[in-house]
Amino acid sequence: MGMFDSLLTAIAPERAVKRAAAQSAIRAINSGYSNYGASLHKKSMRGWTWHGGSPKEDIEDNLRVLRERSRDAFMGVPLATGAIKTMRTNVVCGGLTPTPQIDNAFLGISDEEAQKINAQIAREFGLWANKPTCDADRLDNFYMLQQLVFTGFLLNGDAVAVLQNKKSPGVPYDLRLRIIEADRLCSPSFMDVLSPCEINGRHVEKIVQGVETDAEGMVVAYWICDRHPLASTAAAGLAASHWTRVEAYGAKTGRQNILCLMQRDRAGQVRGVPLLAPVLESLKQLGRFTDAELTAAVVSAMFTVFIKKTDQSDEIPFGEMLPPEVQVDAPDKTSVELAPGAFIDLNPGEDVQFADPKHPTTGFEAFMNAIVKQMAAALEIPSEVLYKQFSTSYSAARGALNEFWRTTGMHRDWFADYFCQPVYETWFREAVCKGRIKAPGFLVDPAVAAAYMNCTWNGPARTNLNPKDEAAAAQMRVNSGFSTAAQETAQMTGGSYEANMRQRKSEAALKREVDEIAGAQAQQQTAVPERDGGDPGKDE
Incomplete structure (x- = not known):
């Protein structure tokens, strides 16, 4: 107790008691984070302008500015362009390719029969995926569409693909992918609905940035504008905009009608954040x-x-x-x-x-490197990979590549699960319904359907600084049971181990046949022909 407190106690005991109680309360408040990150009294924290809100206030209400600035940086700042293209190339590259692997043990099918079914599925999928007819715009095949979708996800925070059906002459499948830029997924009249109301005679609980949710927060539909909000015709008001409501899943079939690719950072978030947002x-x-x-x-x-x-x-x-x-x-x-x-x-x-x-x-380069390292940490792209320069040491370069491989692997698994596999399953159902793929019990039992649609998606191979050592390490992991030959093949070359073995079997048989022919020819050339007549040493 200080001198002032002692004097106050002697003169005004009641005020002294209140002062002591207030000091005790302040000491209780100023504990834990209130002395550090949550302090409102430290000089170092007074200049921090802060404000918090829900995911709508913090994210969705700022998406328009974030998207436009992200795209502007992509078009005019080389470092931003490099970050986006580096992620696209290492995650998707030429497109993730499917390797059908039906669960033959569950289906009661032999390994030989399963290989035949897998090969047939791969051929049928190629009929749909390898041609631009799978694109509603008829411009890209399925693998080029993957590049477009993933780039849009990085730039805008999310990407939208509508699964449509359209018959075309000479095309065996009707499934079409309509890729829509994220800006077109917006609320009717560009106004979010935060309380229940009626829109076009339909009861709506809530619409945020074009995503409609029910009273429990479950996504039920998406509202798509017929034109880009930033198009010149829309800005000039030459034509009124119209919105189409697309249900997330079919009411009767449960089929997924639209894919909205995003990665959530917070619970309650319905739209994604551009990759460059933290470093804009x-x-x-x-x-x-x-x-x-x-x-x-x-x-x-x-x-x-x-x-x-x-x-x-x-x-x-x-x-x-x-x-x-x-x-x-x-x-x-x-x-x-x-x-x-x-x-x-x-x-x-x-x-x-x-x-x-x-x-x-x-000092330009040193300053740039210092800032780029901070941005690289936020983007999860090591500065060596972002600069495409590995000039420090072998161990540092290998560490950077290994760390980046984790980032690309996470994005690749997510992209395969939320885009490639749903599209594959939608196509598979159509193939079964049309009788092009025989799958008994597919339309009756969901477990049987899942067994038939089991598939792995392979992407670009992992970068190897020392291929010989990497191959030896992969062999040791397989021999020790830490990994499988299929996993190592996918990581090192991006291929399929089973397909490689079948090809090697065919090549070995062909090589044996060639060796037998070559050996027979060599024997014929080295053989000495017999001479006609009697003994050459005997005189006639």
Whole structure:
């Protein structure tokens, strides 16, 4: 107790009691995080402007700005372009390819028969996936659509694919994929519905950014605008926009009608966040810094001479870069443009001072690397991979690749589960209904259907810095039971172990046949033919 507290106790005991109680309450409040990250009294924390909200206030209400800035950075900031394309190439590359693996043990089918069924399924899927007819726009095949969808997911935070049916001459399957940019998935009249109401005679509980949920928060439908909200026709108001309500699942069949690919960061979130969102400010500042340094370097490289005369002259200045009739910029008598090796006249009495920019270009790379490392940590892309430079050491490069492999593996598994596999299952059902694939019990028992639709998706192979050591390590893992030959084949080459074994069997049989033919020919060439007649050493 201090001197003031002792004096207050002697003069006004009641106030002293209240003061003691208040001090005790403050000490109780200022405990744990209130002394650190949640402190409202420390000078270091007073300048922190903060505000929290629900996923709608923090995420959905800011999506328009985030998407447009993300796309702008992708189109104009090389580092942002590299981050998006690096993720796309390492996760999807040329497209994830399916390897049908039906559960023959559950179905009671022999291994030989299962191989035949798997091969037939792969051939049938190729009829649909390898041609642009699987695309509703008829531009890309299924594997190119994967690149488009994943790039849209990275740029916009989510990607939308509508599963449609359309008959076409000469096409055995009716399934079509309609890829829609995330902006078109928006609330009717661009206004979210936060309380129950009627829209076009339909009762609606809640619509946030085009995603309709029921009273319990379950997604039931998606609202798609017929035109892009940022299109010139929409901005000019030349035509009224209309929205189509697409149910998430068919009411009778339970078939998934639309795929909305997103990765949630918070419970209650219904739309995704662009990959570049956490680093947009740093990307823009780095872009400005790079432009400023580049401009400074260009200006410093220019050698411009200003000539001051005592008499005015109407003659064309000596050494002028471009004649007046072909000037690129609009004529401006108040401005003087710099150019390499240019000589510029000045009027009598005028004088200039040459701008000699002093920029610390020597520290440009070090500063860029320091900032890029922070952004790389946020994007889960090691700076070595982002720069495509492995100049430190073998162990550091291998560690960076291993860490990035975890990131790409996570994204690849998610993309296969939420895009590739649902599309594959929708196609498989159509193939069974049309009788192109025989699957007894498929339409009756969901367990049988799941056994027939079992499939693995293989992507680009893992980058190997030392293929010999990597192959030896893979062999040791398989021999020790830590992994399987199928897993190692998929990681190292992106192929299929079973397909490789079948191919090797065929090649071995072909090689034996060739060796037998070659051996027979060699024996014929080395054989000595017998001579006719008697003993050559005996005289006639």
